[in-house]
Amino acid sequence: NAGVTQTPKFQVLKTGQSMTLQCAQDMNHNSMYWYRQDPGMGLRLIYYSASEGTTDKGEVPNGYNVSRLNKREFSLRLESAAPSQTSVYFCASSHLAGSKETQYFGPGTRLLVL
Amino acid sequence: SQQGEEDPQALSIQEGENATMNCSYKTSINNLQWYRQNSGRGLVHLILIRSNEREKHSGRLRVTLDTSKKSSSLLITASRAADTASYFCAPSGDSGYALNFGKGTSLLVTP
Numbered sequence: 001n002a003g004v005t006q007t008p009k010f011q012v013l014k015t016g017q018s019m020t021l022q023c024a025q026d027m028n029h030n031s032m033y034w035y036r037q038d039p040g041m042g043l044r045l046i047y048y049s050a051s052e053g054t055t056d057k058g059e060v061p062n063g064y065n066v067s068r069l070n071k072r073e074f075s076l077r078l079e080s081a082a083p084s085q086t087s088v089y090f091c092a093s094s095h096l097a098g099s100k101e102t103q104y105f106g107p108g109t110r111l112l113v114l
Numbered sequence: 115s116q117q118g119e120e121d122p123q124a125l126s127i128q129e130g131e132n133a134t135m136n137c138s139y140k141t142s143i144n145n146l147q148w149y150r151q152n153s154g155r156g157l158v159h160l161i162l163i164r165s166n167e168r169e170k171h172s173g174r175l176r177v178t179l180d181t182s183k184k185s186s187s188l189l190i191t192a193s194r195a196a197d198t199a200s201y202f203c204a205p206s207g208d209s210g211y212a213l214n215f216g217k218g219t220s221l222l223v224t225p
Contacts, residue, residue: 004156035215042117042202042217043157059214090156100145100164100206103213105156 001026004106006091012112013081021076021109023091029104031097032074034058034066036087037108043090049074050097081113116141117214118186118203126222133190135219137203146179146186146205147213157202157215160188193223 007022025032030051035043035058045058049068063085065077074093078085089109094101118137127133137146145164149157163170163179163186170177176189186205190197200220204213 040217043215045214092156100162102147102159102162103149103157105158107156108154 003027004091004093004104006089006106006109008109009107010110012114013078014114015082017081018077018079019081019111020078021089021091021111022073023075023106024073025091025093025104026072027093027095027104028071029093029095030071031094031101032068033092033094033103034064034074034076035090035092036060036085037090038087046076046089048097078111081111083113085111086113087111116143116205116207118146118205118216120201120203120216120219122219123217124220124222126224127193129194129223129225131193131223133193133197133221133223135188135201135221137186137188137205137216139184139186139203139205141184141207143181143205143207146177146203148175148177148186148188149202149204149215151200151202151218153199160201190221193221195223195225197221198223 004025033048034046047066052071091106092103121136147162148160174191200218202215202218
């Protein structure tokens with residue numbers, strides 16, 4: 001099992017460009033999450049999907065959109081990238097939504113917006 | 115969901131020593147999780163302690179929870195260089211689907 005995979009690993013964008021970060025899990029988990037991690041800020045939740053067909057905003061959703069394509073895949077889209085979106089993006093999944101669930105994280109996508 | 119606050123922000127010890135890091139939170143919880151993040155990697159779940167538990171062990175890890183003080187501690191015994199990482203707590207209550215992570219404690223274990 002690969003667990004949670006993310007593509008790409010690194011990306012450089014110019015301000016105003018768009019891109020989609022891909023995430024897939026092979027653990028048959030119902031819930032998936034997108035976080036961003038900035039130096040000295042810890043992880044902040046962008047969006048999550050409690051189950052296939054549902055998505056909800058997290059703490060910092062502005063400037064992002066998500067799609068729960070199917071049970072395995074949860075993508076994060078930046079429509080018009082800004083330098084403030086330079087960060088490391090982590091996708092995670094859990095069997096069910098809920099605070100007692102263990103989350104499994106992908107290796108991250110490092111994004112630089114110039 | 116609420117966020118935990120880890121303390122200290124950074125900790126440097128030598129191999130073989132014990133490392134203790136703390137987590138404080140503000141409101142009542144159902145459980146609290148600890149995660150580790152090695153440099154450049156995603157977070158890895160270490161242990162979950164429920165609100166009705168006071169102490170839990172997993173290998174060289176010992177977690178305590180004091181709900182009256184709204185705090186938890188993570189003790190790593192006989193630290194190794196491989197324990198060098200950032201450690202995050204995630205306290206959770208009844209509501210909310212997701213976890214909130216604090217800024218973490220950065221642990222450096224030197225040979």
